[in-house]
Amino acid sequence: MRKDDYIYDIALSFAGEDRKYVEKVASELQKRNIRVFYDMFEEANLWGKNLYTYLSEIYQNKARFTVLFISKAYNEKLWTNHERVSMQARAFQESREYILPARFDSTAIPGILNTVGYIDLRNKTPDQLVDLIEKKISKDQTFLSKKWSRLTTFINPKPFIFTIKTVDTKGSPLRGCHIVLVANNATYLESHTDDKGLAHFIIRTKDSYTVLIAHSLYPSEILYNVDPKVDIKVEVQNSTTIASMTFYKSGSLPGMASSIQPLINTEGSLQLFADNIAIEGGVEQPFVFKLNKAIRLEDNEGNSLHLTFRYFKGRIALIDYSRV
Structure with missing residues:
Protein backbone atom coordinates (compact mmCIF):
# COMPACT_ATOMS: atom_id res chain seq x y z
CA MET A 1 0.00 0.00 0.00
CA ARG A 2 1.32 3.44 -0.90
CA LYS A 3 1.91 6.04 1.74
CA ASP A 4 -0.91 8.27 0.47
CA ASP A 5 -3.45 5.43 0.75
CA TYR A 6 -3.28 5.36 4.55
CA ILE A 7 -5.97 7.33 6.38
CA TYR A 8 -4.26 6.83 9.73
CA ASP A 9 -0.64 6.65 10.82
CA ILE A 10 -1.64 4.55 13.81
CA ALA A 11 -4.75 2.64 14.93
CA LEU A 12 -5.29 1.76 18.59
CA SER A 13 -6.85 -1.57 19.55
CA PHE A 14 -7.70 -2.00 23.22
CA ALA A 15 -10.25 -3.18 25.78
CA GLY A 16 -12.56 -0.66 27.42
CA GLU A 17 -11.07 -1.47 30.82
CA ASP A 18 -7.77 0.04 29.62
CA ARG A 19 -9.29 3.22 28.13
CA LYS A 20 -7.88 5.61 30.76
CA TYR A 21 -4.30 4.94 29.66
CA VAL A 22 -5.09 4.62 25.94
CA GLU A 23 -7.04 7.90 25.85
CA LYS A 24 -3.93 9.75 27.07
CA VAL A 25 -1.93 8.11 24.30
CA ALA A 26 -4.54 9.06 21.68
CA SER A 27 -4.71 12.68 22.86
CA GLU A 28 -0.93 13.08 22.79
CA LEU A 29 -0.72 11.54 19.31
CA GLN A 30 -3.32 14.02 18.12
CA LYS A 31 -1.39 16.95 19.64
CA ARG A 32 1.68 15.88 17.66
CA ASN A 33 -0.35 15.83 14.39
CA ILE A 34 -0.11 12.06 14.10
CA ARG A 35 -3.21 10.67 12.40
CA VAL A 36 -4.70 8.26 14.92
CA PHE A 37 -7.73 5.99 14.85
CA TYR A 38 -9.26 6.08 18.33
CA ASP A 39 -12.96 5.26 18.65
CA MET A 40 -13.93 8.32 20.71
CA PHE A 41 -12.43 10.61 18.05
CA GLU A 42 -14.58 8.88 15.42
CA GLU A 43 -17.94 8.83 17.21
CA ALA A 44 -19.85 10.74 14.52
CA ASN A 45 -18.14 8.83 11.72
CA LEU A 46 -18.96 5.44 13.27
CA TRP A 47 -22.60 6.34 13.85
CA GLY A 48 -24.86 4.05 11.78
CA LYS A 49 -22.06 2.10 10.10
CA ASN A 50 -21.78 -1.69 9.99
CA LEU A 51 -18.98 -1.80 12.56
CA TYR A 52 -17.96 -5.38 11.79
CA THR A 53 -17.14 -4.50 8.17
CA TYR A 54 -15.91 -0.96 8.80
CA LEU A 55 -13.48 -1.86 11.58
CA SER A 56 -12.10 -4.77 9.55
CA GLU A 57 -11.24 -2.30 6.80
CA ILE A 58 -9.60 0.12 9.26
CA TYR A 59 -7.41 -2.44 11.00
CA GLN A 60 -6.57 -4.38 7.86
CA ASN A 61 -6.03 -1.65 5.26
CA LYS A 62 -6.27 1.95 6.46
CA ALA A 63 -3.55 2.34 9.10
CA ARG A 64 0.22 2.30 8.75
CA PHE A 65 0.59 0.53 12.13
CA THR A 66 -1.68 -0.79 14.86
CA VAL A 67 -0.79 -0.68 18.53
CA LEU A 68 -2.36 -3.71 20.21
CA PHE A 69 -2.77 -3.04 23.94
CA ILE A 70 -2.53 -6.53 25.44
CA SER A 71 -4.31 -7.28 28.70
CA LYS A 72 -6.51 -9.93 30.29
CA ALA A 73 -9.57 -7.84 29.40
CA TYR A 74 -8.46 -7.56 25.75
CA ASN A 75 -8.31 -11.32 25.35
CA GLU A 76 -11.89 -11.75 26.64
CA LYS A 77 -13.59 -9.25 24.30
CA LEU A 78 -15.42 -10.23 21.09
CA TRP A 79 -14.69 -6.98 19.24
CA THR A 80 -11.00 -6.83 20.13
CA ASN A 81 -10.51 -10.38 18.85
CA HIS A 82 -12.23 -9.39 15.60
CA GLU A 83 -9.83 -6.44 15.31
CA ARG A 84 -6.86 -8.71 16.04
CA VAL A 85 -7.74 -11.15 13.25
CA SER A 86 -8.02 -8.25 10.80
CA MET A 87 -4.57 -7.04 11.85
CA GLN A 88 -3.11 -10.52 11.41
CA ALA A 89 -4.48 -10.70 7.86
CA ARG A 90 -2.55 -7.51 7.10
CA ALA A 91 0.60 -8.77 8.84
CA PHE A 92 0.35 -12.01 6.88
CA GLN A 93 0.26 -10.02 3.62
CA GLU A 94 3.25 -7.75 4.30
CA SER A 95 6.87 -8.67 4.95
CA ARG A 96 7.34 -6.07 7.71
CA GLU A 97 6.09 -5.46 11.22
CA TYR A 98 2.58 -4.01 11.34
CA ILE A 99 1.21 -5.10 14.72
CA LEU A 100 3.01 -3.30 17.57
CA PRO A 101 2.25 -5.11 20.86
CA ALA A 102 2.15 -3.09 24.08
CA ARG A 103 1.55 -5.10 27.25
CA PHE A 104 -0.30 -4.19 30.42
CA ASP A 105 0.29 -7.76 31.62
CA SER A 106 1.57 -11.15 30.41
CA THR A 107 -1.71 -12.45 28.97
CA ALA A 108 -1.19 -14.75 25.97
CA ILE A 109 -2.99 -13.56 22.83
CA PRO A 110 -3.68 -16.03 19.98
CA GLY A 111 -1.38 -15.38 17.04
CA ILE A 112 0.98 -13.05 18.96
CA LEU A 113 4.15 -15.02 19.59
CA ASN A 114 6.14 -14.54 22.77
CA THR A 115 9.19 -13.90 20.60
CA VAL A 116 7.66 -10.76 19.04
CA GLY A 117 9.16 -7.58 20.47
CA TYR A 118 6.78 -5.60 22.67
CA ILE A 119 6.66 -2.54 24.91
CA ASP A 120 6.04 -3.16 28.63
CA LEU A 121 3.53 -0.53 29.70
CA ARG A 122 4.10 -1.24 33.39
CA ASN A 123 7.15 1.01 33.19
CA LYS A 124 6.10 3.39 30.41
CA THR A 125 3.99 6.55 30.70
CA PRO A 126 1.57 7.40 27.85
CA ASP A 127 3.93 10.18 26.71
CA GLN A 128 6.88 7.80 26.62
CA LEU A 129 4.88 5.35 24.51
CA VAL A 130 3.95 8.15 22.09
CA ASP A 131 7.65 9.02 21.75
CA LEU A 132 8.29 5.46 20.59
CA ILE A 133 5.32 5.47 18.22
CA GLU A 134 6.52 8.72 16.67
CA LYS A 135 9.99 7.25 16.06
CA LYS A 136 8.49 4.10 14.53
CA ILE A 137 6.35 6.09 12.09
CA SER A 138 9.28 8.31 11.11
CA LYS A 139 11.47 5.31 10.28
CA ASP A 140 8.67 3.66 8.33
CA GLN A 141 8.10 6.71 6.13
CA THR A 142 11.75 6.50 5.05
CA PHE A 143 11.34 2.76 4.40
CA LEU A 144 8.21 3.25 2.31
CA SER A 145 9.67 6.00 0.13
CA LYS A 146 12.60 3.71 -0.80
CA LYS A 147 10.42 0.64 -1.25
CA TRP A 148 7.84 2.20 -3.58
CA SER A 149 10.51 3.90 -5.71
CA ARG A 150 11.64 0.38 -6.72
CA LEU A 151 8.42 -1.63 -6.65
CA THR A 152 6.36 -1.58 -9.87
CA THR A 153 4.05 -4.55 -9.43
CA PHE A 154 1.68 -5.70 -6.72
CA ILE A 155 2.67 -9.25 -5.89
CA ASN A 156 0.01 -10.62 -3.55
CA PRO A 157 -3.77 -10.24 -3.77
CA LYS A 158 -5.32 -8.51 -0.78
CA PRO A 159 -6.46 -11.10 1.79
CA PHE A 160 -9.68 -10.80 3.76
CA ILE A 161 -11.22 -12.41 6.82
CA PHE A 162 -13.91 -15.08 6.60
CA THR A 163 -15.61 -16.04 9.87
CA ILE A 164 -17.77 -19.06 10.65
CA LYS A 165 -19.83 -19.19 13.84
CA THR A 166 -21.00 -22.56 15.13
CA VAL A 167 -23.85 -23.00 17.61
CA ASP A 168 -25.68 -25.97 19.08
CA THR A 169 -29.43 -26.54 18.66
CA LYS A 170 -30.11 -24.19 21.60
CA GLY A 171 -28.19 -21.40 19.91
CA SER A 172 -25.24 -21.53 22.32
CA PRO A 173 -21.71 -21.04 20.88
CA LEU A 174 -19.96 -24.33 20.21
CA ARG A 175 -16.26 -24.44 21.07
CA GLY A 176 -13.80 -26.96 19.68
CA CYS A 177 -15.20 -27.55 16.20
CA HIS A 178 -12.50 -28.45 13.69
CA ILE A 179 -13.42 -26.64 10.47
CA VAL A 180 -11.78 -27.28 7.11
CA LEU A 181 -12.38 -25.20 3.97
CA VAL A 182 -11.70 -27.24 0.82
CA ALA A 183 -11.22 -25.36 -2.46
CA ASN A 184 -12.11 -26.75 -5.88
CA ASN A 185 -8.47 -27.70 -6.45
CA ALA A 186 -8.44 -29.71 -3.18
CA THR A 187 -6.18 -27.26 -1.31
CA TYR A 188 -7.52 -26.44 2.11
CA LEU A 189 -7.54 -24.12 5.13
CA GLU A 190 -8.35 -25.16 8.68
CA SER A 191 -9.21 -23.59 12.01
CA HIS A 192 -10.93 -24.34 15.34
CA THR A 193 -13.81 -22.49 16.97
CA ASP A 194 -13.07 -20.51 20.12
CA ASP A 195 -15.16 -19.90 23.26
CA LYS A 196 -17.52 -17.71 21.23
CA GLY A 197 -18.01 -20.41 18.58
CA LEU A 198 -15.96 -18.41 16.05
CA ALA A 199 -13.39 -19.72 13.58
CA HIS A 200 -11.50 -17.20 11.44
CA PHE A 201 -9.79 -17.78 8.09
CA ILE A 202 -7.49 -15.56 6.04
CA ILE A 203 -8.72 -15.90 2.44
CA ARG A 204 -6.51 -15.10 -0.55
CA THR A 205 -8.41 -16.69 -3.45
CA LYS A 206 -11.75 -16.12 -5.18
CA ASP A 207 -12.80 -19.77 -4.89
CA SER A 208 -15.98 -20.98 -3.30
CA TYR A 209 -15.39 -23.64 -0.66
CA THR A 210 -16.79 -26.85 0.70
CA VAL A 211 -16.99 -26.41 4.49
CA LEU A 212 -16.36 -29.47 6.66
CA ILE A 213 -17.26 -29.24 10.36
CA ALA A 214 -16.34 -31.91 12.90
CA HIS A 215 -16.54 -32.17 16.68
CA SER A 216 -15.62 -34.92 19.13
CA LEU A 217 -19.13 -34.82 20.65
CA TYR A 218 -21.31 -33.96 17.63
CA PRO A 219 -22.10 -35.35 14.16
CA SER A 220 -20.43 -33.73 11.15
CA GLU A 221 -21.83 -30.93 9.00
CA ILE A 222 -21.05 -30.20 5.32
CA LEU A 223 -21.83 -27.04 3.38
CA TYR A 224 -21.17 -26.84 -0.36
CA ASN A 225 -20.30 -23.87 -2.61
CA VAL A 226 -19.84 -21.43 0.26
CA ASP A 227 -18.88 -17.87 -0.72
CA PRO A 228 -16.21 -16.75 1.81
CA LYS A 229 -17.05 -13.09 1.29
CA VAL A 230 -20.14 -13.58 3.46
CA ASP A 231 -19.69 -14.75 7.06
CA ILE A 232 -21.96 -17.64 8.05
CA LYS A 233 -23.50 -19.26 11.12
CA VAL A 234 -23.94 -23.04 11.29
CA GLU A 235 -26.17 -24.94 13.69
CA VAL A 236 -24.59 -28.29 14.61
CA GLN A 237 -27.09 -31.05 15.38
CA ASN A 238 -27.04 -32.91 18.68
CA SER A 239 -26.58 -36.66 19.04
CA THR A 240 -26.08 -38.92 22.02
CA THR A 241 -24.15 -41.54 20.02
Missing part, protein backbone atom coordinates in the same frame (compact mmCIF):
# COMPACT_ATOMS: atom_id res chain seq x y z
CA ILE A 242 -22.45 -39.98 16.96
CA ALA A 243 -19.22 -37.97 16.93
CA SER A 244 -17.08 -36.77 14.03
CA MET A 245 -13.55 -35.92 12.95
CA THR A 246 -11.51 -34.77 9.96
CA PHE A 247 -8.05 -35.93 8.97
CA TYR A 248 -5.52 -35.71 6.14
CA LYS A 249 -4.07 -38.87 4.55
CA SER A 250 -4.63 -41.06 7.63
CA GLY A 251 -6.35 -40.88 10.98
CA SER A 252 -6.26 -42.48 14.40
CA LEU A 253 -9.74 -43.32 15.58
CA PRO A 254 -10.67 -42.45 19.19
CA GLY A 255 -10.62 -45.51 21.42
CA MET A 256 -8.97 -47.74 18.84
CA ALA A 257 -5.40 -49.00 18.91
CA SER A 258 -4.42 -48.19 15.34
CA SER A 259 -5.18 -46.01 12.29
CA ILE A 260 -6.96 -46.02 8.92
CA GLN A 261 -5.94 -44.71 5.51
CA PRO A 262 -8.48 -44.05 2.73
CA LEU A 263 -7.46 -43.46 -0.90
CA ILE A 264 -8.87 -43.25 -4.41
CA ASN A 265 -7.48 -45.79 -6.89
CA THR A 266 -6.73 -45.14 -10.56
CA GLU A 267 -10.25 -46.22 -11.49
CA GLY A 268 -11.84 -43.71 -9.11
CA SER A 269 -13.00 -46.22 -6.49
CA LEU A 270 -12.78 -45.32 -2.79
CA GLN A 271 -10.62 -47.79 -0.87
CA LEU A 272 -9.75 -48.18 2.78
CA PHE A 273 -6.68 -49.66 4.46
CA ALA A 274 -6.77 -50.27 8.21
CA ASP A 275 -3.60 -50.98 10.20
CA ASN A 276 -4.24 -53.95 12.52
CA ILE A 277 -7.99 -53.30 12.30
CA ALA A 278 -10.54 -55.72 10.86
CA ILE A 279 -13.06 -54.26 8.41
CA GLU A 280 -16.53 -55.84 8.31
CA GLY A 281 -15.36 -58.90 10.26
CA GLY A 282 -12.13 -59.40 8.32
CA VAL A 283 -12.86 -58.59 4.66
CA GLU A 284 -9.69 -58.49 2.54
CA GLN A 285 -8.09 -55.06 2.18
CA PRO A 286 -8.14 -52.63 0.50
CA PHE A 287 -11.83 -52.45 1.31
CA VAL A 288 -13.97 -50.66 -1.28
CA PHE A 289 -16.32 -48.24 0.46
CA LYS A 290 -18.96 -45.68 -0.46
CA LEU A 291 -19.72 -42.30 1.04
CA ASN A 292 -22.55 -42.20 3.59
CA LYS A 293 -22.56 -46.00 4.08
CA ALA A 294 -21.52 -47.31 7.51
CA ILE A 295 -18.53 -49.65 7.92
CA ARG A 296 -17.88 -51.81 10.98
CA LEU A 297 -14.33 -51.82 12.36
CA GLU A 298 -12.73 -53.88 15.16
CA ASP A 299 -9.18 -53.57 16.50
CA ASN A 300 -6.92 -56.18 18.13
CA GLU A 301 -8.21 -55.27 21.60
CA GLY A 302 -11.84 -55.92 20.72
CA ASN A 303 -12.86 -52.27 20.40
CA SER A 304 -15.54 -51.80 17.75
CA LEU A 305 -17.21 -48.89 16.07
CA HIS A 306 -19.29 -47.93 13.05
CA LEU A 307 -17.56 -45.52 10.69
CA THR A 308 -19.20 -43.48 7.91
CA PHE A 309 -17.24 -41.40 5.42
CA ARG A 310 -19.20 -38.21 4.75
CA TYR A 311 -16.58 -36.60 2.51
CA PHE A 312 -13.31 -37.59 0.86
CA LYS A 313 -11.34 -35.49 -1.64
CA GLY A 314 -7.65 -34.81 -2.16
CA ARG A 315 -6.80 -37.01 0.85
CA ILE A 316 -9.02 -34.96 3.17
CA ALA A 317 -11.63 -37.05 4.96
CA LEU A 318 -14.64 -36.19 7.12
CA ILE A 319 -16.13 -39.07 9.10
CA ASP A 320 -18.89 -39.80 11.59
CA TYR A 321 -18.33 -42.60 14.06
CA SER A 322 -20.22 -44.34 16.88
CA ARG A 323 -19.57 -47.20 19.27
CA VAL A 324 -21.02 -50.60 18.41
